[in-house]
Amino acid sequence: MGAAVDTVEPTAAVRRPWIRRFVAKMPWTTRFCASWLIVIVTATVFADLIPGLADPNYQGFLFGDGATNEGPGLSHFLGTDNNSRDILARIVYGARVSLTVALAAVFMGVVFGGFFGSLVGFVRGKTDSTVMAVVDVILAFPGLVLLLTVVTLLGRRDLVVIAAVIGFLSIPPYTRVARANALSISRREFVTAARAIGTKKRTILFREVIPNVLPTLLAYAMVNAAVIILLEGALAFLGLSVEPPTSSWGTMVNAARVDLQINVWPAVWPSLALVFTVYSLNNVGDWLRRLRSVRSAAL
Amino acid sequence: MAGTLLEVENLHTTFTIPAGEVKAVRGVSFSLERGRTLGIVGESGSGKTVLARSVMRLNLGTNVTTTGTAIFEGTDLLTRSPAEMRSLWGSEMAMVFQDPMTSLNPLVRVQRQVTEHLCRHIDLSRSEARQAAVDLLKEVRIPDPETRLRAFPHELSGGMRQRVCIAVALACEPSLLFADEPTTALDVTVQHQILNLLSREQTDRDMAMVLVTHDLGVVAGRTDDTMVMYAGTVVEHAPTRSLFADMRHPYSEALMRSIPRTSLPSHTRLAAITGRPPDLIAPPTGCAFSPRCPYVQDRCIEETPPLVATEDPAHRLACWTPVGSPEGQAAFQKNLASGLPQAVAVDISNPRPPTRGVEVDS
Amino acid sequence: MATLLAVSFLTFLLVNLLPGDAINALIPIEAQQDQEYVAQVRAEWGLDDPMLVRYGKWLGDAVRGDLGDSIVTSRAVSGEIAHRIPVTGELMIVTVVFSVLMAVPLGVVSAYREGSRIDQFISGSAQFALSVPGFVAGLLFIYVFAMKLGWFPATGWTRISNSISGNLMTVTLPALSLSVIEVAVYARVVRSDLVATLKEDYILSAKSKGLKDGFILFRHALRPSSLTLITVVGLNIGLLLGGTVVVEFLFALPGLGKRLLDAIFQRDFMMVQGITVFVAMVYVVVNTLVDVVYLVVDPRIRKAD
Ligand SMILES: Nc1ncnc2c1ncn2[C@@H]1O[C@H](COP(=O)(O)OP(=O)(O)OP(=O)(O)O)[C@@H](O)[C@H]1O
Ligand code: SF4
Numbered sequence A: 001m002g003a004a005v006d007t008v009e010p011t012a013a014v015r016r017p018w019i020r021r022f023v024a025k026m027p028w029t030t031r032f033c034a035s036w037l038i039v040i041v042t043a044t045v046f047a048d049l050i051p052g053l054a055d056p057n058y059q060g061f062l063f064g065d066g067a068t069n070e071g072p073g074l075s076h077f078l079g080t081d082n083n084s085r086d087i088l089a090r091i092v093y094g095a096r097v098s099l100t101v102a103l104a105a106v107f108m109g110v111v112f113g114g115f116f117g118s119l120v121g122f123v124r125g126k127t128d129s130t131v132m133a134v135v136d137v138i139l140a141f142p143g144l145v146l147l148l149t150v151v152t153l154l155g156r157r158d159l160v161v162i163a164a165v166i167g168f169l170s171i172p173p174y175t176r177v178a179r180a181n182a183l184s185i186s187r188r189e190f191v192t193a194a195r196a197i198g199t200k201k202r203t204i205l206f207r208e209v210i211p212n213v214l215p216t217l218l219a220y221a222m223v224n225a226a227v228i229i230l231l232e233g234a235l236a237f238l239g240l241s242v243e244p245p246t247s248s249w250g251t252m253v254n255a256a257r258v259d260l261q262i263n264v265w266p267a268v269w270p271s272l273a274l275v276f277t278v279y280s281l282n283n284v285g286d287w288l289r290r291l292r293s294v295r296s297a298a299l
Numbered sequence B: 001m002a003g004t005l006l007e008v009e010n011l012h013t014t015f016t017i018p019a020g021e022v023k024a025v026r027g028v029s030f031s032l033e034r035g036r037t038l039g040i041v042g043e044s045g046s047g048k049t050v051l052a053r054s055v056m057r058l059n060l061g062t063n064v065t066t067t068g069t070a071i072f073e074g075t076d077l078l079t080r081s082p083a084e085m086r087s088l089w090g091s092e093m094a095m096v097f098q099d100p101m102t103s104l105n106p107l108v109r110v111q112r113q114v115t116e117h118l119c120r121h122i123d124l125s126r127s128e129a130r131q132a133a134v135d136l137l138k139e140v141r142i143p144d145p146e147t148r149l150r151a152f153p154h155e156l157s158g159g160m161r162q163r164v165c166i167a168v169a170l171a172c173e174p175s176l177l178f179a180d181e182p183t184t185a186l187d188v189t190v191q192h193q194i195l196n197l198l199s200r201e202q203t204d205r206d207m208a209m210v211l212v213t214h215d216l217g218v219v220a221g222r223t224d225d226t227m228v229m230y231a232g233t234v235v236e237h238a239p240t241r242s243l244f245a246d247m248r249h250p251y252s253e254a255l256m257r258s259i260p261r262t263s264l265p266s267h268t269r270l271a272a273i274t275g276r277p278p279d280l281i282a283p284p285t286g287c288a289f290s291p292r293c294p295y296v297q298d299r300c301i302e303e304t305p306p307l308v309a310t311e312d313p314a315h316r317l318a319c320w321t322p323v324g325s326p327e328g329q330a331a332f333q334k335n336l337a338s339g340l341p342q343a344v345a346v347d348i349s350n351p352r353p354p355t356r357g358v359e360v361d362s
Numbered sequence C: 001m002a003t004l005l006a007v008s009f010l011t012f013l014l015v016n017l018l019p020g021d022a023i024n025a026l027i028p029i030e031a032q033q034d035q036e037y038v039a040q041v042r043a044e045w046g047l048d049d050p051m052l053v054r055y056g057k058w059l060g061d062a063v064r065g066d067l068g069d070s071i072v073t074s075r076a077v078s079g080e081i082a083h084r085i086p087v088t089g090e091l092m093i094v095t096v097v098f099s100v101l102m103a104v105p106l107g108v109v110s111a112y113r114e115g116s117r118i119d120q121f122i123s124g125s126a127q128f129a130l131s132v133p134g135f136v137a138g139l140l141f142i143y144v145f146a147m148k149l150g151w152f153p154a155t156g157w158t159r160i161s162n163s164i165s166g167n168l169m170t171v172t173l174p175a176l177s178l179s180v181i182e183v184a185v186y187a188r189v190v191r192s193d194l195v196a197t198l199k200e201d202y203i204l205s206a207k208s209k210g211l212k213d214g215f216i217l218f219r220h221a222l223r224p225s226s227l228t229l230i231t232v233v234g235l236n237i238g239l240l241l242g243g244t245v246v247v248e249f250l251f252a253l254p255g256l257g258k259r260l261l262d263a264i265f266q267r268d269f270m271m272v273q274g275i276t277v278f279v280a281m282v283y284v285v286v287n288t289l290v291d292v293v294y295l296v297v298d299p300r301i302r303k304a305d
């Protein structure tokens, strides 16, 4: 479909800004999901600047009245929880936890996993088998125990610690993905050609291998971010993520459990936020992957 | 038994893909009598497989449209319902595929693959079906059929597997068999055995057969008629003997020149034809072969030559200046003089200017 | 096996890094004034030996099926695990069976009608279901089926030995909650694998024999795809185990996951260690089993051996 547009009126397609062209190819669900992601990222980043959102335990959004377990209304758009805190404010701050953890995982995964994976996939040999053995052990190791130990040793369970541990545990899967890709890329003609003309190994790694591994890794990162957000949600639900009163979507759902009979809203909103964010990441990630596979098939 | 078994008229098949419409078959007509054989020859991508599958209504996918008519035993196949086709498939018309490695299910035993449609079409009991399978395997010269029946496909050699495929196709005594490059994937020595097996079965059963191949040498002496295809169209259609005695189309001639000696590996065949097969999304104007033809003139690029009978009414041809005609000679010499690459290539590989009646050593 | 060893060692190492000595759990604070008594208990539990020695001892016992005693309850860890396996095991088996039964038809229909409305609907729903975590699904089911409709109990567990129907009542909602994601994962696998299989030559050749589509689908196409499904079920066991922790917590089921959580909160390191290593073992065993099943189902591999 896209290719047809390009061939029929190439000049018109080129003249349009790339972002518009990009968006024009999206199905409407994907557009909706991308918008949701933008909204939630913006809300998280600027949360402190919005009056009334400055404090996650703030008790009255816009027109505070301190009522407990209030339904959605004008004074609290999404209602209040059983501690009479504004749910909207807590969801925005909860998003901060989810997104930070996901970002940490993606960052550590892409940077370290991407580097190690590309390296061992390219050089192969002993380095490869050693690194992959370590990766296998970490993958088989129960992350929960590591999280517990670190949290206990440091005596704190804040966002930094959680993000660091989950980030560390994200390195192995990315290493695997990167290695598999680097292996196949290293066998392609342009790498063989570069080798044949005597290009330095390091140059090949950084100029040829890594740039070609990166797009796949980023497509994987989208889907992996969704998994990480689910994981953080589950941890928080079990009371193993950030310490209260910091809000996290999973913690909110767990806290709302007791009053489910009286007021469902405190459980509904964070659940919806979680599900939609994860869905959006999956949807946009799948779309990017399809786009990539179409492009590489066309080459 | 005489009479027309299959009559194909103006068949077009188009695939709609993101890049456009692939016109894989563009107006093919032919007819086939009962018990006769037709060879379809053409290089890779000329639409032979698509033609065979279109007639059998076996093109997969939702992006394909076929128009025209294909009258089989009096009714048009293209208007039949899927259920009606299903009752014809296997029992009235069958197909042998190119690659026996992939056309047998690797996870299903030979016995079931040979008998499953027997049970469906003829309604045999289990033991009868088993006996039928043993007989079939014997017939296609598979030694020790009882053991082979219990085998999985990967336990058989390539030639053996193709024999199984032939047994599968013959099981319900079809009146029409399509063999789509049945030997391309096999060793040279096995190729002859399989072709001979097919010919023998065809004669014994008085079954009509369409033999698809990209190798003119395969059809020589094995088929009654031969149809040469290029870019989804028929360029020459003649009784096989007359085709080999009097090859008129420049493309047929080029194919002829590229007949391999049995000693050559199977993929070097068409190296002698300069240029690439045409783009089927936007085929060349005029004669489709014009960009590669050593005899090309201005008229070829402007007008599409129709498929018409020559002096011999059974020999039909689509070319403005056929090989061997005085105009053809003149055109070739002119192109050679102006240094047209495909003409020069022909001249180098063949010191004498091409003449009528290329001889075949077979 | 090597992985199992590495995992058990790392777990042991990390658990032993934990501060807040086990002695606090063993002896009440007031009694810790008595230095002699403390020393005696420490020696008794082997707390003063170097870590490697203690690991060696633990491993030796573990091989014989003795994973030590809980520090909190003083009961044998292996006994506690054995007591809770039926709950978690049943939960997982019911989930996998139910998910496969749901996912295969969905995936088959979706692949058979690739690109159609029904395929888009199924694929879209699967993508959505993948985004619904077990605790959200579970809470929704509790709210609707337990609180509003009252069809099932919201929490608790009835052992199968006590009442079969009661057991079914208590396993339904937790298993359903776990199934939401599993069905989606399996259905996607079946679909994508089947879409590829349906393009194979042998499917066309089966079609050219005049076989019915349904027959081709189930007797010819599904077989290779079922191999992929088995692999994915095996690989997914790890994730499913993680899911049981959440669901057992939500539904207050006396399973392994719940016990692990309790042990974590009580700092019962013997317990944490025992359960972790046991779970890692289950994971390894299941994946070995998958290889065996492969061997039975795929004649090509059977031959190669
Ligand atoms: N499903 C399809 N979708 C799009 N294009 C197709 C499809 N099937 C065939 N084609 C196109 O139709 C053209 C004819 O293909 P066909 O397979 O009939 O060639 P062939 O003569 O059988 O060649 P070969 O000797 O390689 O078998 C090719 O250009 C091919 O790309
Ligand atoms: S001579 Fe002209 S019409 Fe004949 S094949 Fe060549 S290009 Fe086509």
Ligand SMILES: [Mg+2]
Binding pocket: B048, B049, B050, B180, B181
């Ligand atoms: Mg073909």
